[in-house]
Amino acid sequence: MHSNVTTKVLRRQRGNVQKRIREVSGEQLSGAEILLKSLENEGVDTIFGYPGGQALPIYDALYDSKIRHILCRHEQGAAHAADGYARATGRPGVCLATSGPGATNLVTGIANAFMDSVPMVAITGQVPQALLGRDSFQEADITGITLPITKHSYLVKDPSEMAQTVKEAFHIATTGRPGPVLIDIPRDVSSSKTEYRRADRMNLPGYRPVTDGDPLQVQEAARAIIQSERPVIYAGGGVVISGAHEELLQMAELLMAPVCNTLLGLGGFPGDHPLSLGMVGMHGTKYANYAICECDLLIAVGARFDDRVTGKVESFAPEARIIHIDIDPAEIGKNVRVDIPIVGDVKRVLGQLLEILKPGLGEAWRDKVLAWKKEYPLTYCEKDCLKPQAIIREICRQTDGKAMVTTEVGQHQMWAAHYYTFSKPRSFITSGGLGTMGFGLPAAIGVQVGCPDDLVFDIAGDGSIQMNIQELCTAVNYELPINVAILDNGFLGMVRQWQELFYNRRYSQSELFNPDFIKLAEAYGAEGIRVSRPAELAPAIEQAISSSKPVMLDFIVDREENVLPMVPPGGALNKMLG
Amino acid sequence: MRHTLTVMVENNPGVLARVAGLFSRRGFNIDSLAVGRTENPLVSRMTIVVEGDDTTVEQVNKQLHKLVDVIKVSDITKDAYVDRELVMIKVYAEPSARAEIMQLVDIFRARIVDVGPKTLTVEVTGNEGKIDAFELSLRTFGIKELVRTGKIAMLRGFKTSSKNNNHKEEEVS
Ligand SMILES: Cc1ncc(C[n+]2csc(CCOP(=O)(O)OP(=O)(O)O)c2C)c(N)n1
Ligand SMILES: [Mg+2]
Numbered sequence: 001m002h003s004n005v006t007t008k009v010l011r012r013q014r015g016n017v018q019k020r021i022r023e024v025s026g027e028q029l030s031g032a033e034i035l036l037k038s039l040e041n042e043g044v045d046t047i048f049g050y051p052g053g054q055a056l057p058i059y060d061a062l063y064d065s066k067i068r069h070i071l072c073r074h075e076q077g078a079a080h081a082a083d084g085y086a087r088a089t090g091r092p093g094v095c096l097a098t099s100g101p102g103a104t105n106l107v108t109g110i111a112n113a114f115m116d117s118v119p120m121v122a123i124t125g126q127v128p129q130a131l132l133g134r135d136s137f138q139e140a141d142i143t144g145i146t147l148p149i150t151k152h153s154y155l156v157k158d159p160s161e162m163a164q165t166v167k168e169a170f171h172i173a174t175t176g177r178p179g180p181v182l183i184d185i186p187r188d189v190s191s192s193k194t195e196y197r198r199a200d201r202m203n204l205p206g207y208r209p210v211t212d213g214d215p216l217q218v219q220e221a222a223r224a225i226i227q228s229e230r231p232v233i234y235a236g237g238g239v240v241i242s243g244a245h246e247e248l249l250q251m252a253e254l255l256m257a258p259v260c261n262t263l264l265g266l267g268g269f270p271g272d273h274p275l276s277l278g279m280v281g282m283h284g285t286k287y288a289n290y291a292i293c294e295c296d297l298l299i300a301v302g303a304r305f306d307d308r309v310t311g312k313v314e315s316f317a318p319e320a321r322i323i324h325i326d327i328d329p330a331e332i333g334k335n336v337r338v339d340i341p342i343v344g345d346v347k348r349v350l351g352q353l354l355e356i357l358k359p360g361l362g363e364a365w366r367d368k369v370l371a372w373k374k375e376y377p378l379t380y381c382e383k384d385c386l387k388p389q390a391i392i393r394e395i396c397r398q399t400d401g402k403a404m405v406t407t408e409v410g411q412h413q414m415w416a417a418h419y420y421t422f423s424k425p426r427s428f429i430t431s432g433g434l435g436t437m438g439f440g441l442p443a444a445i446g447v448q449v450g451c452p453d454d455l456v457f458d459i460a461g462d463g464s465i466q467m468n469i470q471e472l473c474t475a476v477n478y479e480l481p482i483n484v485a486i487l488d489n490g491f492l493g494m495v496r497q498w499q500e501l502f503y504n505r506r507y508s509q510s511e512l513f514n515p516d517f518i519k520l521a522e523a524y525g526a527e528g529i530r531v532s533r534p535a536e537l538a539p540a541i542e543q544a545i546s547s548s549k550p551v552m553l554d555f556i557v558d559r560e561e562n563v564l565p566m567v568p569p570g571g572a573l574n575k576m577l578g
Numbered sequence: 579m580r581h582t583l584t585v586m587v588e589n590n591p592g593v594l595a596r597v598a599g600l601f602s603r604r605g606f607n608i609d610s611l612a613v614g615r616t617e618n619p620l621v622s623r624m625t626i627v628v629e630g631d632d633t634t635v636e637q638v639n640k641q642l643h644k645l646v647d648v649i650k651v652s653d654i655t656k657d658a659y660v661d662r663e664l665v666m667i668k669v670y671a672e673p674s675a676r677a678e679i680m681q682l683v684d685i686f687r688a689r690i691v692d693v694g695p696k697t698l699t700v701e702v703t704g705n706e707g708k709i710d711a712f713e714l715s716l717r718t719f720g721i722k723e724l725v726r727t728g729k730i731a732m733l734r735g736f737k738t739s740s741k742n743n744n745h746k747e748e749e750v751s
Contacts, residue, residue: 333637
């Protein structure tokens with residue numbers, strides 16, 4: 001045994017010597033060059049960014065790198081594109097901007113990624129350290145500004161810290177509950193040289209995400225599940241993030257438990273499955289909300305009991321014991337009392353549960369819920385005019401439910417969630433937590449870059465699309481054949497709906513004056529198709545899908561259609577309008 | 579209820595801003611906060627007194643844990659611990675009052691650290707109750723200026739808040 005140890009030590013020493021030889025032969029590199037090398041080591045193939053003074057050394061290093069750079073037309077677009085890329089591929093998205101206004105333009109995108117737990121690394125140039133803190137030209141304290149919206153952040157003070165910083169940043173962004181990490185790089189750090197050493201260690205004593213569920217808690221959960229007569233699974237974005245969709249499907253089928261999804265959870269359970277109840281919450285289906293109200297056991301999987309889901313907390317799942325499985329301990333007990341918490345990676349914990357679960361007793365309950373599903377389907381009244389719901393249905397039909405769908409924020413987003421049947425995880429990419437208008441178009445660009453063979457649709461509103469419309473140019477520039485479907489109601493529709501329902505139809509500042517979207521699309525070099533009558537719907541979508549260019553579809557829809565059902569804000573889930 | 583938390587953090591720039599920002603952002607009330615270095619130069623220790631019910635403090639604890647720079651959080655409220663604050667008080671001290679003030683200084687085992695023509699500056703350490711009592715007893719003379727540290731605390735006996743393993747002496751390397 002003693003000699004074994006010695007050999008191990010020797011081997012390790014030999015390894016070190018070899019490494020050192022490599023290091024000695026390692027060149028003198030600038031901080032920027034080390035940054036690019038480290039990004040390559042992390043497997044980064046694409047950066048979404050926008051240059052400027054303090055980022056010039058980084059852009060200069062990029063010139064020789066094999067990493068692809070997508071020049072977006074606004075840094076917010078770059079951040080959302082990196083976000084969309086990450087959500088679609090599961091790999092961290094990377095965005096890059098200069099100091100000051102470049103960095104502050106990333107802020108909304110970083111906040112968006114933070115709220116939806118998206119792995120992202122945002123890199124910003126910064127003024128040289130000698131000028132820091134002096135209100136220098138284009139100085140902004142971006143690590144300070146983003147403190148509450150990043151999982152972690154770094155201000156790199158020496159090029160010799162660069163390699164390890166990048167390694168840690170990617171580790172933090174992608175493990176545990178994913179999130180954005182910011183790396184702020186003063187220009188003197190990116191431009192001065194040091195000996196390059198590939199980082200082989202991290203120093204993160206305070207960072208130890210738990211992945212396996214506590215076996216005793218898992219057993220207790222299994223007992224509760226086996227005993228329950230009316231179980232419901234409430235599945236969130238965590239299922240998609242951890243890739244637990246197969247385990248979720250197995251568990252639901254084993255227990256005969258109906259599954260409702262959060263907005264970000266859509267796609268984590270096949271929407272066409274008989275046990276699928278679709279979305280839960282403020283704009284949830286009636287049957288999902290009824291099931292929550294009457295279940296005796298709620299199994300929350302990678303979801304965080306957002307107020308848009310729970311409505312009035314006191315009347316949320318009033319008869320149920322609650323099992324909450326989440327990788328982030330801070331989510332447990334934050335909004336809702338929990339009976340059986342399990343901290344861990346959702347995929348692992350579901351795996352642990354599946355080893356000990358037995359078939360459920362919920363047959364009668366399942367039949368009851370499925371009867372609700374028949375009795376209270378999502379509906380809208382078909383009229384002569386173009387109905388937004390019908391458009392989503394038709395896109396779903398023609399893409400066989402297999403497109404990658406991004407959205408902006410508003411009514412169209414909810415209709416996309418309701419009427420597109422998502423059959424696979426990572427195919428619905430929407431701004432859930434922050435609700436960022438202007439997300440969908442740049443996100444679609446990121447998705448198309450990450451998944452070049454997929455068909456990508458941005459379901460947009462006429463208001464939202466104008467918030468990052470400049471990114472259409474990026475799509476044309478890089479020949480990304482995305483499809484933008486504008487549900488053009490001439491309103492900030494969701495605002496108008498609230499004004500109609502809760503402000504006595506006083507449409508204050510919610511009616512829109514719009515540009516000619518077709519001319520606009522054409523000006524950017526994209527294809528524009530206007531659709532005003534139901535008969536034109538199917539052929540227009542066909543045309544868009546078969547076009548090799550980015551296409552903007554302008555659907556002139558029923559102006560005052562509402563998203564229903566709806567739980568009035570702060571109300572109980574079973575008190576729905578519509 | 580007031581809870582005393584011991585928070586071990588990496589000695590990185592910005593760590594205090596991260597912790598303080600977390601409290602204000604999430605609406606937690608800090609009663610006091612003391613921070614300084616420890617036996618390990620790479621680690622600082624914060625002692626935070628926070629007001630809130632058990633669920634609030636549990637959230638504080640978990641949110642602190644989420645900060646990458648935070649190595650360990652312990653709520654020592656229910657453990658046996660020694661705690662100290664330090665206060666310096668500049669009190670009006672006319673010649674006629676000095677004897678009485680010095681008597682109080684004696685009783686509280688405080689110290690006079692500066693003597694001015696019209697004031698005495700006194701220092702005392704102790705737990706919160708003692709310091710409150712001392713302050714109160716000097717009020718009658720008129721307090722010109724007062725400065726008080728946050729509380730620092732340490733578990734009694736062999737146990738520590740700084741290490742994860744309480745039963746092992748620090749390894750000799
Ligand atoms: C950046 C931003 N600003 C404001 C809002 C508030 N808001 C939510 S939905 C909405 C209206 C969206 O209008 P449109 O894009 O036309 O979509 P519609 O509801 O009409 O489908 C607004 C203004 C928001 N979510 N994001
Ligand atoms: Mg609109």
